[in-house]
Amino acid sequence: MTLGIIGGSGVYDLDGLEDARWQEVETPWGAPSDAILTGRLGGRDMAFLPRHARGHRLTPSDVPYRANIDALKRLGVTEVVSVSACGSFREEMAPGDFVIVDQFIDRTFARAKSFFGPGCVAHVSLAHPTCARLSRAAAEAARAAGVTVHEGGTYLAMEGPQFSTRAESEMYRAWGCDVIGMTNMPEAKLAREAELCYASVAMVTDYDCWHDDHGAVDVATVVRTLTANAEAARGLVRGLPERLPARDAPCPEGCDRALDHAIITAADARDPELLARLDAVAGRVL
Template identity: 75%
Template sequence: MQTMLGVIGGSGLYEIDGLENATWLEVETPWGQPSDQVLVGRLKGAKMAFLPRHGRGHRLSPTDIPYRANIDALKRLGCTDILSVSACGSLREDYAPGDFVIVDQFIDRTFAREKSFFGPGCVAHVSVARPTCPRLGAACAQAAAGVTLHPRGTYLAMEGPQFSTLAESQLYRAWGADVIGMTNMPEAKLAREAELCYASIAMVTDYDCWHEAHGAVDVAQVIATLATNSSHAKAMVAGLPAFLAQNRAPCPHGCDHALDNAIMTAPTARDPALLAKLDIVAKRVL
């Protein structure tokens, strides 16, 4: 199978430069419409797809993003690897605005989103003990240049769309979270259910509201930092094809076999309607 990278661009990353033969495609999924059309082309010879998470023009709030449709659409187009790029706040002094963080853990505090492709009629439990793919994360680290990069970090996913209260920000710091954002969950969980390698690059834009010397975060502050961050993110994406094999081998961390032994529902008790919706997501095991 040929490697195909899908990039989900968050706040500040609304396009990918240098895509050859780029075409915006309308993708229909059983889970509804994705956030936008998907831009498909080749970057330095490698197949790539780009999906603006909030839609072009930033139309969708974090809660309203159709996470299931987005992941299904990218897999439906042939993506084997997913790179999430998103803005975040820092909960640590040493993770400064302008820095990049390769996320390797999550604390999921979202509560108003559909978090699984599975459910009544076909129950499945996948492991998200290690929710990101170290292989893909390492490729991002190699491709990044001109930016301070932290090789690991725990991302606290909040519901939003409001920013944190001071009490919440202090609580999350006490929990050991490193950065805070609104969009990586349930995206990472769904990518795991879809047996896709997933990596998350969090671009620090602010210190949330806990830092006495910086005050509370606001949109103007975020946008100002994003202007610089987005150029570094585009450069990193441009460098990724050199570090991702053109012919994809089995993931050494098992991301592409996450559904092995995960489905609990007996074949005779499975809902045909739900199975039909899982035609791409769980095709290998169903």
């Protein structure tokens, strides 16, 4: 088992790794967001990728999601914990709290959302888009780091980069969403296609703009809370290896077998060029 961490806003590095080094990884989908920091932590192989690149150079729409997931898979990553900033739609999910997301509503529209396409069509299940086993370990590690944790929540993924209007914020609350962010989609979809266990840790920075007592969300407010959340996120990561035993059997959630019955295109009708690009992501079934 190799654990991959995708660091969101405010989390651009990971300290404490043994034999740490930044590696450039080439993929058929282009370059990932940045080099990937690899090493060992608590006896576990680790790989860390800053989603927005060091220095926060990439907007949510410009993150190369396919290249990021492919690069992690090429490095042998089997479990991915995504850490990202979010706004909250619930009074009880306060700034500084962490929400372990288990459902998504995808409102993004300007991003490539699948590794598959013409020449090799596949449909994976997203009924349960996160790995419950990995999510439990992330929740336990966050609590051990002193964070207030909410297990379970629906994440509304918006395109951005602008924040919500008040009307949008109220609508998403009425839909039953708990938090809002800009980066977990299509990341979670691609992780499922790549047969990776995926957990989403959403770090609350603000109340979006629905909350009368907190005013409209702005970058200054977000950054202040991000700074406090970043160290808590590193504490979560440091506590993950001991709470995530190596597994010598298939994932009980079935994440590592997501493609077993997903590919629809007949073998003799598949596009060889696309198949070559899928070598890391879908090599097990192709």
